[in-house]
Amino acid sequence: MKQKLSIVKIGGNLIEDTARLSHMLSLFSKMGGNKILVHGGGKKATEIGNKLGVEAKVVNGRRITDAKSLDVAIMVYGGLVNKNIVAQLQAFGTNALGMSGADGNAIQAYKRPVKEVDFGLVGDVKNVNTYGIFQLLQAGFTPTFCALTHDGKGQLFNTNADTIAAELAIGLSNQFETTLYYCFEKKGVLSNVDDENSVIPTIDSKKYDSLLAEGIIADGMLPKMHNCFYALRNRVAKVCIGDDAMLREGNSNFTTLTL
Known part of the structure; x- marks a missing residue:
């Protein structure tokens, strides 16, 4: 029987809310078994970039x-945000190890090909060093990845x-029974964006197509849902979307995605 692995990705709004981030990291630390944390930090990068005179450029939400924006991302994602999160996890008793994709050759990528838009120094994942990450988990570390490859x-x-x-969840699914959690400020995928309690408990492929057609899933949720179903189609056992309460044992008020 495979060991279980939880991979939790936390969104920018949670990172910006100091009290809520601390609460989420406390819940993450209480999760049993092997676990990995992944974080962004785009809002903080925009804030720091503006102070440095480096304006953020976004097309279609991406x-x-x-080169200058990458310097800011390296400083903010790999430094400021990552190390603050790692330090808090240590305070909660989790032996976190702050990482980028370059550390331990963990995640190799290639520059995104230019199509309608040139996204610049943005990488699409090519390979995950599953053996190296597996060894870190077996040694008792909790890899904590920033958004750099x-x-x-x-x-x-x-x-x-x-x-x-x-990609981490897919890469490690051979060694582990992997559950992927996308943790953000909402309780789950909502049927009504104006009603915080209108959580859709389960979404399968057919339901997903229906929600797309109705325009209920749109804008920033689209790439997130794409990643969810991409993971499920590539042997990831389960994918969940919700707020920090999703990580609390016994809580069921979030969205679970299935094929």
């Missing part, structure tokens, strides 16, 4: 990363944190 030739890339979480 960030364009030039590398090409193996010295170039770092900005990479979507939702995608990193999905």
Whole structure:
């Protein structure tokens, strides 16, 4: 029987809310078994970038990363946000290890090909070093990944944190029974965006198509849902979307995705 692995990705709004982030990290620390945390930090990168005179450029909800923007992302994701999270996890008794994709050659990527838009120094994942990450987990560490990857030739890339979480879950599904949690400020996928309690408990492929057609799933939720079903189609056991309460044992008020 495979060991279980929980991979939790936390969103930018949670990272910005100091009290809620602390609560979420406390719940994460109480989760049993093997676990990995993945975080972004785009809002903080925008804030710091503005102070440094580096304006954020976004097209269709996705960030364009030039050389100066990448410098900001490295400083904020890999430094400020990552180390603050790692320090808090240590305080909660979790032996976290802050990582980018370059550390331990954990996640290699290639520059996203130019189609309608040139996203610049944005990487799409090519390979996950599952053996190396497996060894860290077996040694009792909790890898804590920021949204940076590398090409193996010295170039770092900005990479979507939702995608990193999905690729880690897929890559490690041979060794583990993997559950992927997308943790953000909402209780789950909502049938009515104006009603915080209108959580859709379960979404399968057919239901997903229906919600798309009705326009209930739209905008920023689209790439997240794409990553969810991409993970499920590639042997990830379960995918869940909800707020920090989702990580509390016994709570069932969130959205579970199935094929």
